[in-house]
Amino acid sequence: MPEDILMDIKRDYVLSRIRAGERIDGRNFDEFRKVEVKTGIIEKAEGSALVKLGNTQVVVGVKMQVGEPFPDTPNMGIIITNAELVPLASPTFEPGPPDENSIELARVVDRGIRESEAVDLEKLCIEEGEKVWIVFIDIHALDDDGNLMDASSIAAISALMNTTVPAERFGVGEDFKLPIRDFPISVTSLVVDDRILVDPCRDEMSVGKNLMTITSDEEGNVVAMQKSGSYLMAEEKFYELLDLSVAKAKEIRENVREQLKGGENGEDEES
Amino acid sequence: MPEDILMDIKRDYVLSRIRAGERIDGRNFDEFRKVEVKTGIIEKAEGSALVKLGNTQVVVGVKMQVGEPFPDTPNMGIIITNAELVPLASPTFEPGPPDENSIELARVVDRGIRESEAVDLEKLCIEEGEKVWIVFIDIHALDDDGNLMDASSIAAISALMNTTVPAERFGVGEDFKLPIRDFPISVTSLVVDDRILVDPCRDEMSVGKNLMTITSDEEGNVVAMQKSGSYLMAEEKFYELLDLSVAKAKEIRENVREQLKGGENGEDEES
Amino acid sequence: MPEDILMDIKRDYVLSRIRAGERIDGRNFDEFRKVEVKTGIIEKAEGSALVKLGNTQVVVGVKMQVGEPFPDTPNMGIIITNAELVPLASPTFEPGPPDENSIELARVVDRGIRESEAVDLEKLCIEEGEKVWIVFIDIHALDDDGNLMDASSIAAISALMNTTVPAERFGVGEDFKLPIRDFPISVTSLVVDDRILVDPCRDEMSVGKNLMTITSDEEGNVVAMQKSGSYLMAEEKFYELLDLSVAKAKEIRENVREQLKGGENGEDEES
Amino acid sequence: MEKPKLIVDGKRLDGRGFEELRPIKIEVGVLKRADGSCYLEMGKNKIIAAVYGPREVHPRHLQDPSKAVIRYRYNMAPFSVEERKKPGPDRRSVEISKVSREALEPVIMKELFPRSGIDVFVEVLQADAGTRTACLNAASVALIDAGVMMKGIVTAVAVAKVDGQIVLDPMKEEDFYGEADMPVAFLIRNDQIESIALLQMDGRMTVEEVKKGIELAKKGAMEIYRMQREAVMKKYVKEEE
């Protein structure tokens, strides 16, 4: 009961601020929280990244194995994306097999990477129809303070860019950097009444989970979209979201790109 | 509570009618509901059939794959029968892995087909000890108004008779009709007091689930039997059931055979 | 409620006796219940043993299969130990997948056998890197009157000593006795206040599950230890346990060895 | 498996124009046990939907004291696709069930049925691209057939980008080889599209193409909406006869 009341108070507060044209943490409506990216943090993984989006934290690790290609794509590598919403990351996550939320998270991140063709899968063919590289992208949530989706997307592409294909260990040639040719970025917004709140934090989501995720590629094409949450969205609102999301993605992409290049990834340099 | 009362009233009504020598839907005690069979309804399946038994509806689809034979029958194909009591078909079915009822259903249908040797499994050997055809018989309940068992049995053998082995698609020769050499028919009855109700509808089963299924082949041999339900059966009652079931099976078999031949299966003709 | 009261009374009684320097069944504190071992009781298994430890009863069956070795030990056979705490054995066991107790049981028994190198795994290599023997040790509890752990350990090593490798059946040479080169024995004690109760029976465990299992090999080396139960153990108490357990193991080992040699295993003689 | 040309002489592989739906067939009230039901064909898709409820929810702690709990289960029959599908939910069907439920939840007047449950079960008997939209269309009709109060009808359709063209209601080859696929569902009330209830997309489209796709989807949805209404009407007319 007390928890319910707390939730009610929180929701009322968030709504009153929104109606006053403000967000509770003082951000502009189209402003992301601070994005911090660190790559190469898991030496045992082929690639890895820790992303902080405000207080939200996600680690993505990339592992690679040699396996058989799918029959209908005999000359292409395989991507398998998995998300674990471990109970460490939120009081609402429970141990157990993936629920619909972690499945949706994994699949939307996967689509951004897959549809932007960020990974050059043909270069991951070892022997046509017989042996290809399987890329496991494992999303591991650490702290869910809202918008795990975008934190995971950024962590996933960053980890891929950090990945070295361990060909030597598998006895199939020399190690090489995973061939990456695009940089998809997802932008998730909360739709509240007539307002769009980009990168909602968890307290903001106490008003409802009316989310829209739009992922775009380097050239500003849309590569994945997902309406998530039980709500109805006005058509015009969607068009507004569309333009906004592609614009914000560009901004975040530059920010992340800078960090990936930057000297702050000491551990990354050696690889 | 109201549901319980409704059930009580229904049971009392059914019982009073039975004691008066009548069934609630006016059928004779040894009378099946109307049987309607349509084959070839799922073009993507190798064979299929929709069976209506009164309001009870079941679809069976047959899919085939190439696989390894069992070590002790290296020159024989494999039949795998599976039943899904999906929650669409009855307010009492719940989503989840197969429970004891769907397992029993699948296994009894399977035994009728297997023990009558309806499918000539030796003709499904592609390469002895290496490659054989696997026949997947998937029973999909749509509407459970009682006696899913017989509806499923009829649908299963009808779908098998409708099946073309997709040898070309698997690159192992030319397509051919699945070799069928028997026509097993199951007859399920409800035992109430001293009465035998053939092909019970669901309302009749409100008096208890005292069922007996007897499957016989074209020559009137018994190929499978299953007492199902928590009850005791008098020996003489069983002998009565035995004779009755074999006789009814003959009748149903002719009925179904007519329909399978008949022109009403437009879609079936091309195959 | 009545059950809780019963438990309380039982616990108080056990504690009062212990404080009076006695065990409820009159045993000395360092005394095992009677150990009875019968081997070869399951003719269809490659090896088997039934162990009674007082009223506690466990059957272990050993089955062997041919399979692939682990990549990092290409010339060694594989041991897989599994325990089923079937609901037949205790009112507190429930049907279902192995819980933490049965997993712990299997793993501690496994460690005793594995770490003492009781089975000469190199002799179970059929073809390096390709084919090795897999030894399945299945622990099947029948009656849990306390200390399933030691009953299972004794049954496991006894069953292994009873095992014939079925090479002929698998077409890889002649049958031979499973090569055994050590005789690990676990000793489990209950720690109550300042007292150590070796081989606790179930009623004694009503005072708590403060257990310590110490497994030693033929030469008196420690090969496995497991503190089990939510309690804190004084360091000196542990040293006392250590010396005691190794000494008791020696005694039990001689006892079991006698029985395995002895004529009382009629069925064993033929193998 | 090389990509075939999907548009030849301004026509699609099955002869349709860009803005043309596949043939649709809708039957209402096809099941006896369910409170509402619908059989729907859309091209080679064969869908059957059932609605149970409002009914009691077990166990009790799953009840919501303020409104009905909606369940939506999208399920494919093992024989519905080329390669036999293992029975039971996979990751794809879990996701589809989620977004489909979320499309219906704001449309169903849940507040009218506190503590109760409304279950929507949809079975794909044969799949041929666009199953999630076909299922939603069948589910909407089954909900009406069950007498569940709603703010309007949910109608869904996919659009795709195929050989550079935005086309309506892609069939299997277009889905597989096309550049993008975008399933959309709308809330339609009084013959008016009111809002978007479901929206997903994967592939690659410019922002302009997405907008064009939405416009095309609206056009397609209105056509389907009319067929949904007609099917419902036909049943009730028949019943009154």
Next chain:
Amino acid sequence: MEKPKLIVDGKRLDGRGFEELRPIKIEVGVLKRADGSCYLEMGKNKIIAAVYGPREVHPRHLQDPSKAVIRYRYNMAPFSVEERKKPGPDRRSVEISKVSREALEPVIMKELFPRSGIDVFVEVLQADAGTRTACLNAASVALIDAGVMMKGIVTAVAVAKVDGQIVLDPMKEEDFYGEADMPVAFLIRNDQIESIALLQMDGRMTVEEVKKGIELAKKGAMEIYRMQREAVMKKYVKEEE
């Protein structure tokens, strides 16, 4: 694996006549923790059965306010068969558990124990054809040992058609290569067979052969029934000494 001749010179492979049971051994009260228990051998089958209850049912919503809830779990030890069996229930054991429970339910006087549970757990330590009937025989004795009130004893046995002959209590080769297998259980009261509690069959038999099989099963069941009674008696006589 060619089918061997199963009947030679009018005798079965193990030397038995057509109407002869395999050797049976029954011990009552072999487990301490269970409320009732029984160890039974029938040929090479080695079975152990335990009964718990009547006892409380958890969680509560599984209770039946008007009678006891019966559970029956048939389980094979991994080492009980030639090829190691993966632990846990498979489809076969689920079906056997169902029909076995349904054979006992009408015999146990469930109404005497409302809200409680009676659990029958049966482990197959070694299997050699006819395990389900051997298990039921052991379960019946364990129920008596537990003091559970029953309308009589359930006694089970299989018959088979083997090389054209109807034979009693088939062993493994007869089960595997034979033409038909028919497990039957009877309710026996006051030394009289009253009714059929379990009946299954697979294979191929004429109606006449089925009837002949039932007659033979009755004969076999009566023999087993006497051994069940004797085993129970032996225990209680011993206890009184």
Next chain:
Amino acid sequence: MEKPKLIVDGKRLDGRGFEELRPIKIEVGVLKRADGSCYLEMGKNKIIAAVYGPREVHPRHLQDPSKAVIRYRYNMAPFSVEERKKPGPDRRSVEISKVSREALEPVIMKELFPRSGIDVFVEVLQADAGTRTACLNAASVALIDAGVMMKGIVTAVAVAKVDGQIVLDPMKEEDFYGEADMPVAFLIRNDQIESIALLQMDGRMTVEEVKKGIELAKKGAMEIYRMQREAVMKKYVKEEE
């Protein structure tokens, strides 16, 4: 894969002496959502621990009216080891979770929080031998950070027998090729080792070596204990600034 020499010129492969720990780094309060948290590195092990509670337990029948219910979940990230680990608990992690929980249960003052739950979740982000002890060290600190009342601090470390020597805090090669591994946890209160909270061992050691190992573990644990205290202090000093 031949066993390498693990001790060369009296030094271990990574240059450590026999009684030397790997470098340790501890950070407190690294997560926002959790009530207490800790990030810990020990050699290449990277561990993150979170504590939730005392909080309500659902469903109710899992509550204990007399004390808090403790859960402990040890989990390895799929990318934490050389060969990708399938997500979800395996037998090893179930056992580790059990003995770890049992080490903390007698130390946490559970009686102060009847009906409530205290959850300790520990994720291994990278594994390099000794994860269970590193996890317990992180968990202890997270419990303090969450303000959970305890009788002291639980501090854990492993010792091993390697090329005949008893060494402190084995790293991966020593664990894999060594003769024995013995993880130990102590309850430490007022700078004093009070008792043993966890003890496991596998390998082969004489009784004397086991005793020597315990002594060495105590030495190592005291060092870690000081680092745990320091890390906690650092956070609270920072907060007061």
